[in-house]
Amino acid sequence: MLFAVGGQLFPIVPAYYGARSLSLGYAGSAFNYDLNAIFINPSLLASLPSALTGYQYQDSYLDNKNFSGNLSDILDYDLNHFESLPIDQKEILYSKLQDLFNLKTGIYGFSANIPGFVGRNYGMSVSLVNTAVMSPVTPGTGFFDKDPGAVSNADIASLAMNILGLRYKQVSLSYAFGLSGNLYFGVTFHYLNGKVTESSPSIVTDVFSKDLGAKDYLEQGWHAADKKFSKIIVDLSVSMDVGRYFKVALVTKNVGNPQIKSQLRTITLDHRVIAGLALRPDPQWGIYLDMDIAKTDLLHNGDQMQPISFGIEKGFFDNRFFARAGFLSDLTEKHFFGSKSNALYGLGLGFNMKKFIVDFAVGMDSSGSVKNLAVSGFISLQ
Numbered sequence: 001m002l003f004a005v006g007g008q009l010f011p012i013v014p015a016y017y018g019a020r021s022l023s024l025g026y027a028g029s030a031f032n033y034d035l036n037a038i039f040i041n042p043s044l045l046a047s048l049p050s051a052l053t054g055y056q057y058q059d060s061y062l063d064n065k066n067f068s069g070n071l072s073d074i075l076d077y078d079l080n081h082f083e084s085l086p087i088d089q090k091e092i093l094y095s096k097l098q099d100l101f102n103l104k105t106g107i108y109g110f111s112a113n114i115p116g117f118v119g120r121n122y123g124m125s126v127s128l129v130n131t132a133v134m135s136p137v138t139p140g141t142g143f144f145d146k147d148p149g150a151v152s153n154a155d156i157a158s159l160a161m162n163i164l165g166l167r168y169k170q171v172s173l174s175y176a177f178g179l180s181g182n183l184y185f186g187v188t189f190h191y192l193n194g195k196v197t198e199s200s201p202s203i204v205t206d207v208f209s210k211d212l213g214a215k216d217y218l219e220q221g222w223h224a225a226d227k228k229f230s231k232i233i234v235d236l237s238v239s240m241d242v243g244r245y246f247k248v249a250l251v252t253k254n255v256g257n258p259q260i261k262s263q264l265r266t267i268t269l270d271h272r273v274i275a276g277l278a279l280r281p282d283p284q285w286g287i288y289l290d291m292d293i294a295k296t297d298l299l300h301n302g303d304q305m306q307p308i309s310f311g312i313e314k315g316f317f318d319n320r321f322f323a324r325a326g327f328l329s330d331l332t333e334k335h336f337f338g339s340k341s342n343a344l345y346g347l348g349l350g351f352n353m354k355k356f357i358v359d360f361a362v363g364m365d366s367s368g369s370v371k372n373l374a375v376s377g378f379i380s381l382q
Helices: 018-023 042-047 066-074 079-085 087-100 153-157 213-223
Strands: 052-063 108-121 124-137 161-180 183-199 225-243 246-251 259-261 266-268 272-282 285-292 307-316 321-330 344-353 356-364 369-379
Touching: 018 052, 018 307, 018 321, 018 344, 018 369, 042 124, 042 161, 042 183, 042 225, 042 307, 052 213, 066 087, 066 108, 066 213, 079 153, 079 272, 087 246, 108 213, 108 356, 124 213, 225 259, 321 356, 344 369
Parallel strands: none
Antiparallel strands: 052 108, 052 369, 108 124, 124 161, 161 183, 183 225, 225 246, 246 272, 259 266, 272 285, 285 307, 307 321, 321 344, 344 356, 356 369
């Protein structure tokens, strides 16, 4: 299971829903049995085994290629007095800046509290969500064509980071019904009401510090949100049983490409289509694959992504206990798997105690650092 190869998203940044989803590498759009069907695939509510209510906490602080660590190394230099640095330090710093600003994606993540209720064919949730993205702003033409000795203090001060932060309440309502045979259709309406902020501060300002990490920058981003917004977002899905062992799904997110206005621009939530496959050879085994059909600008920074995820779970003791593992990567990345990739690995445990279902999960990057945490608890109302 540890070597198994393996998203779903909040309307603003890529995300998982619930501890089970995280442990499976964000996979599971073709099979889900808890309130996360509201977000992952509402058509699955039509085959829900019993009504459930519950609560989830989850967070994610993803750092693209050690972005925050590399930024801290840069901030260890006296950037405001670049011209006064020895030439050897200028060359080293200039190279580090070039590597950092060649990346379109820096840091992104969220924290969320998600209570909810689901019954056969319907579900609802009122979530409290914080989310943010920090990306390097592409320097002006010719900036990195200069000789390090010709770079001025003003050139360094022109380097900036774009920080997008949101805090909002999300009311989600879902409904599902059978179309024919084993074919099901579902729809979820998300009403978002909250605040947004966006800025592009210079890296020489006090916004940035060598002592701050990914979590610090993202929390600063969403706590600064002050411009009110509200938006309705629609997701559609279909799912179908194929024979005894296979289930397939197609989920369409952000129907109509809704938009949110920040202080700097109008942000378009790109249309996203996810295909899912589940193989369940018996009730104790589940193997899941999810893949985005096309590349999408999921972080609103011009960086195209195409997530793919794979997860596996095994039930023990008449499915009273579950062990899960998964993998999430990006088909657009040069390195899909391994230490040079931006892959995320999920591990989790689940406990089914008749009336109570409890799941725990963590997500780790290729260096083994924990970047995601989720806890889910549900009560069966059967």
